[in-house]
Amino acid sequence: MGQLLCFELVSESTVAMKESFGKYEEVLQPGCHFVPWIIGKRIAGVLSLRLIQLAVRCETKTRDNVFVTVVASVQYQVVGEKASDAYYKLSNPQSQIQAYVFDVIRATVPKLDLDNTFEQKNDIALAVEEQLEKAMSSYGYEIVQTLIVDIEPDAKVKSAMNEINAAARLRVAANEKAEAEKIMQVKRAEGEAEAMYLSGLGLARQRKAIVDGLRDSVLGFSGNVPGTTSKDVMDLILLTQYLDTMKEIGAASKSSTVILPHGPGAVKDIATEIRDGFLQASRSS
Numbered sequence: 001m002g003q004l005l006c007f008e009l010v011s012e013s014t015v016a017m018k019e020s021f022g023k024y025e026e027v028l029q030p031g032c033h034f035v036p037w038i039i040g041k042r043i044a045g046v047l048s049l050r051l052i053q054l055a056v057r058c059e060t061k062t063r064d065n066v067f068v069t070v071v072a073s074v075q076y077q078v079v080g081e082k083a084s085d086a087y088y089k090l091s092n093p094q095s096q097i098q099a100y101v102f103d104v105i106r107a108t109v110p111k112l113d114l115d116n117t118f119e120q121k122n123d124i125a126l127a128v129e130e131q132l133e134k135a136m137s138s139y140g141y142e143i144v145q146t147l148i149v150d151i152e153p154d155a156k157v158k159s160a161m162n163e164i165n166a167a168a169r170l171r172v173a174a175n176e177k178a179e180a181e182k183i184m185q186v187k188r189a190e191g192e193a194e195a196m197y198l199s200g201l202g203l204a205r206q207r208k209a210i211v212d213g214l215r216d217s218v219l220g221f222s223g224n225v226p227g228t229t230s231k232d233v234m235d236l237i238l239l240t241q242y243l244d245t246m247k248e249i250g251a252a253s254k255s256s257t258v259i260l261p262h263g264p265g266a267v268k269d270i271a272t273e274i275r276d277g278f279l280q281a282s283r284s285s
Helices: 081-086 095-109 116-118 120-138 155-224 231-253 266-284
Strands: 008-011 014-018 023-028 031-036 043-050 052-061 067-078 141-153
Touching: 008 014, 023 031, 023 043, 023 081, 043 081, 052 081, 052 095, 067 081, 067 095, 067 120, 095 120, 095 141, 116 120, 116 141, 141 155
Parallel strands: none
Antiparallel strands: 008 031, 014 023, 014 043, 052 067, 067 141
């Protein structure tokens, strides 16, 4: 009905190309326009001013001979002031953009190793965007943003990279475990050395206490009982300890004992041996 009345409606975010007898005349903005077709006026076509996103997959090879698929995402739109150039100068903008993306990626990635390709994907995206901006601006298109969204190596290469990373992590874990065991052994040895040192101190103090007690006993007994010698006191003490030991052995119900030749007279022999040991130690020191 609108065409019969020579009216055309242009939707929001779009522009229309108006021609007169097949020649471009002007760009029609959104709204209702009078287009008298009876005098050769017509709408040749419509362009969208909305942002368009194009995904491009490009297969190429890195410098270390690894084939990868680079996935680029290009966001572009028609410049309103250059809508006529976008409509009349370029018939298939997506194919044109794809060709430029292929050209830049295949010129950049072969100069990089695989690891550097992942690290420098932002630089690759910037190079693609700069090249597209130079080329597409003359056709009335604006490149809003270019992203390298994915870099996909061959499946076997990905598996090998995962194995390398796994091996490296296992090696680090093994080193850490060995270091932990080393620390535990060192600490255990330090603890044992400290325990032996403290045990030695305790034993030394015990022996010192025994010697001090024996000395006090000998001195006290000699002072209270006139006519006794130190030898008599030592024989008496050893006899007392001997009897106490025999009493304890006999009182224990489940004791394991070693029977040695003994008798009250053996105390004298023991005392002699102890006294000779003390005398030899005194002479050697």
